[in-house]
Amino acid sequence: MIRAVRRLLRQPSAARFALLVLLIGVCALLLLLTPRPDPAQLPHLADRLGDLAPVAAVLGGALLLVALVPRTFITLAAGAIFGPLEGAAYALGAALVAAAVGFTVGRLLGREFVAERVRGRLARLDGWFARQSVFGVVTVRLLPIAGFGLVSYGYGTTGARVLPFLVGSVIASAPTAFGYAAVGASVSSPGHINWYAAAPASLGLIASVVLISRWWRAERRDAVRPADQRW
Template sequence: MIPAVRRLLRQPSAVRFALLLLLLVTFGAVLLIVDLPEAHQLPRLADRMGALAPVAAILGGALLLVALVPRTFITLASGAIFGALEGAAYALGAALLAAALGFAVGRLLGREFVAERVRGRLARLDGWFARQSVLGVITVRLLPIAGFGLVSYGYGTTGARVVPFLAGSVIASAPTAFGYAAVGAAVTSPGDMNWFGAAPAALGLVASVVLIRRWWRAERQRRLGPS
């Protein structure tokens, strides 16, 4: 078994893929041992940055997302610092940047390895990702299968196209961005909480059901073929 592993690691694509796995394991381990700050502590951090706070929120949020920090925490924190609407906008900016970074890293480190080895059903699955539209990306993003960052890395290893992936990622993130940002804002300013802030999250739930149903019907029709 050891000689086989050595032969595998001599291949550049295998080395890059091993590096990707090591990166994900490291992020996961750090996330387990590092305590995230409380939401009510965050506005003081933003005050120290002054005018650079929005830029820091987007860049910092993106880096945290690619480090596998849950998007819920990022969005709640953004809402607590900047308020519901601004917080949601900055959280979406961070999500877009994080999706691009995760996709790029997955494509650079993992795509060649995966493309060389997919066979049978996995090859058909890879082809499905390659043909995926924005709607397909939205559907996958809304499914509770993995965290935001992990899905971005995974998409990069497939044949998915970057533009539909980024567009679908942002659209799928929008409803919960407004909902969680409103909740985050309520932590630091309880009087500002209102039902309008939570409305996008409710609409997102309805949209999730509709999109998943459409995806399921399209997949069923494809399997059955033309009648």
């Protein structure tokens, strides 16, 4: 494995970036062609897996996330299989693993190519990613710009630091994780209203508005600041 990574890193940056684009394209194609499972059958998976079910949920969910499967579906499935609280916890575990894998793949395959070519405003944007705190990552994650897996790949190609990225990814995923897991759990218990679904989802919406507002004000302050003090 280590030798394969070393051989990969010796390849030209353009070839590695092309491989990253190809990987994302293949994942997107498979996402379109693969049939969707029946949500009502998902609870039976936990019984068949036994004690390995939580591990399979985290690792399998992470694999699906890096394959560009929407996080909403992963969280709904986890809730249907394990219930609202355990399902949310396993969905967050999958999000953490997927964020680490996607970031690492993007860093190995795309960072050098991007760093060699960013100029002007793109260079300023790359510098902004490099200086990002956990708050900045949460802000980007809450913006409806792309799916979870695609954002992870994209972050890896920037100069972003891995620890704030991972922490911010989990924090941004937490509110909707509990909400969607509760909705998924209602599939296996029809007619049972689960109030776990409402509060976290509402908190996620409020957090999104607050974070976007703060980010917008910070950008306005940078815009009026003298150029020699911005960077």
